[in-house]
Amino acid sequence: MGLLNFDERPKIFKSSFHELIVVTLVCLAQFLTQAGITMCLSTMNIILKDFKNSDSSSLATWFMGGYALTVGSFILVSGRIADLFGLKKVFVIGWIWIIIWSIIAGCSYYTNSIIFFIICRAFQGIGFALILPTGLGILGHIYSNGGRKNFVFGCVGANGPTGACLGALMAGVVAQTWWWPWIFWLLAIFCSILLVLSVFYIPHFVSDQQEGSTLEKIDIPGCILGLVGLILLNFVWTQGPVVGWGKAYIIVLLVISVFTIIGFFIYEIKFANYPLLPKSIFNIKIGLVLACMSFGWGSFGAWQFYYWNIILNLRKYSPIEGGLTYIPFLVLGIIASLLVSFVISHTKPSFIISFSSLCFMIGCIMLSVTPIEQSFYRMTMGQMFILSGAMDMSFPSATIILMDVLEEKGMAGSLVSTIVNYSVSLFLGMSTCVEIETFKHNQNLLLSYRAALYFATGIAGLGFICSLIFIFVQRDDIKGTTAFIEVDNIDESSIEKK
Structure with missing residues (x-):
């Protein structure tokens, strides 16, 4: 039996076990990328205490923002490099880079410099910028359109919230019961295992052989x-x-x-001559998809940062307790991996994107009005169910759309990942600006947090508006992501003749 019964297992795999290993490695790339964000959110107060003369109100933002910045920025380039030099080669180099900088990040404790730690986090993000789009490119090369491909990319998308949960929880356990540098050293050990598996199991692909020098094609x-x-x-x-x-x-x-x-x-x-952004993406439908992803995930980045500030600084949860509150993300991530392929195969992409945008907006609204004294099992837990739907639906559907429209699979994975991770960092910086300016006027921490969440709600609202426009633009298309591409590429002259 293969991984799925929708269609045959790709011939490039020697066995079902081989397929399972390759898919798992790419899923773990997505898992660890999201875990890299939350591992420093649940533990930010503990880490800050070990660095003297650190201003938590400002530097804590860089714990998440610096990492997401390099992930989002360098993904723009990594996809092209992977297409030119080989997907497997770049995938392996990415793991090596993460291992090196995870070790250095743990050792930054001895420097007593919070700035150096933030720099290590930023360099660590470059490694994830190499493996995430490259992994998506590998799957894009292997799988053709169909239920099997949809399921696989659904699993990759579901590992986002799953990684966010376990990253926060495991880091909280290590930091609270042991010593926070071991968060990064254990990550390096785990990535070393993944490096070995990648060397032996990831298939080789022929790199881009277009005319022109390699340097020219890198642009x-x-x-x-x-x-x-x-x-x-x-x-x-x-x-x-x-x-x-x-x-x-x-x-x-x-x-x-x-x-x-x-x-x-x-x-x-x-x-x-060889643009980083293929000209085929400059059309209204692809633009609307990327805009929805940007606004939706940007608002989620702000939600995530202020969620942790609220539960750690106002509700006084411990890192472990805070990590346990993320368990709904873990459970729903597993459920989503079983359902998202069916939804993507039987629903217009415009409806999926719109539903996700609405969920992002509702999640921000709920956190902005949640009472501090209220039980976790009411509004706080409820918003996680809603946001899980947003993450699990938006990422795989947008990725499949771009995989179908672009020949360069690494570049297709780069575009979605660039939008997601860079928007998280950019809009987090903007929401922090709102928080700090509000706090200067009222000196109330809760109200300043809520002001930032109001801004995030507005950003998510813009994404929802873009999704409604997307529905209108795609109103004549039939169901399914493949139909989205086929209808969009019909020759206009043939329509006129008819």
Whole structure:
């Protein structure tokens, strides 16, 4: 028996066990990427105490923001590198990079420098930026359209909330009962095992053989413009409210980042021979899908950060208790892996995206009005059920849509992952700005948290509006993600003749 009975097992696999190992490795790439965020949320107060002269109100944001920044920014480049140099090779290099920087992150305790720890977290994120889109590209190369592919990508998407839960819980257990550097050292040990399995079980794929030199195909000018613009823009929104918007370097970097990003798009569209962003993505349907993902996951990034601030700083939960509150994500992630393939195969992508956007917005609204003294089993637990649906539906459906429309599977995985992770970091910086400015006026921690969540609700609302537009644009398409691509690519001249 294969992994699924929908269709035959791809011939590239030697056995069902081989298929299971490969799919599990890619699922764990998604699992650990999300776990990398929450492992420093549940333990942020413990880690901050071990670094002298640390300002928790500002630096705690960078625990999550710095990691998500590099994951989101470097994914833009990693997909192209994987398509050119080989998916397996980049996948293996990614694991090695994570192992090295996880070890260094744990050793940062001895430097007594919180800045160095944040830098280690940022470099750690680069490794996940290599393995996540590359893993999606591997699955995109292996599986053709059908129920088997939908199920596999559903499993990958479900590992997002599952990783968020276990990452927070296991890190909380280690930090509270042992010593927080072991969070990163144990991660390095686990990734070493995954590295060995990847070397032996991930299939080899032929890299891109288009004409032109390798350096030209990497699109170095585009990489530089894109990375510089994305990193500077995110840095400004995260650091600006901390040091004050009146600082000259903040204003200068903001202007530079805006012009750099504009320059990036102009270069990619007009001048690049091998653009990082394929011209096929510049259509209204793909744009609306990416906009919904950006606003939805951006709002979730803010929800996640302020959820942990509320339960740790206001409800006074311990790291372990906080990790246990994430168990609904774990349970629903497993259920979603069994249901999401059916939903994707029998429902228009526009309806799935719209449902996810609505769930993101409702989750932010619920947290913003949840009383601090209320039992966890009421509104707090309820919003996790809603947000699990948003995460489990949006990620796999958007990934499959782009996998079908783009020939470069690594690049397709990069686009979705870039939007998700970069938006988490960018909108977290913006919501932090709202929190800090609100706190300056009322000196009330709860009200400042809620102000940030109101902003996140507005961001999620924009995503829901985009999803409604998407429904209208796709109103004449038939069901299923394959139909979405087929209808979108019909020759206009053939329609006129008819």
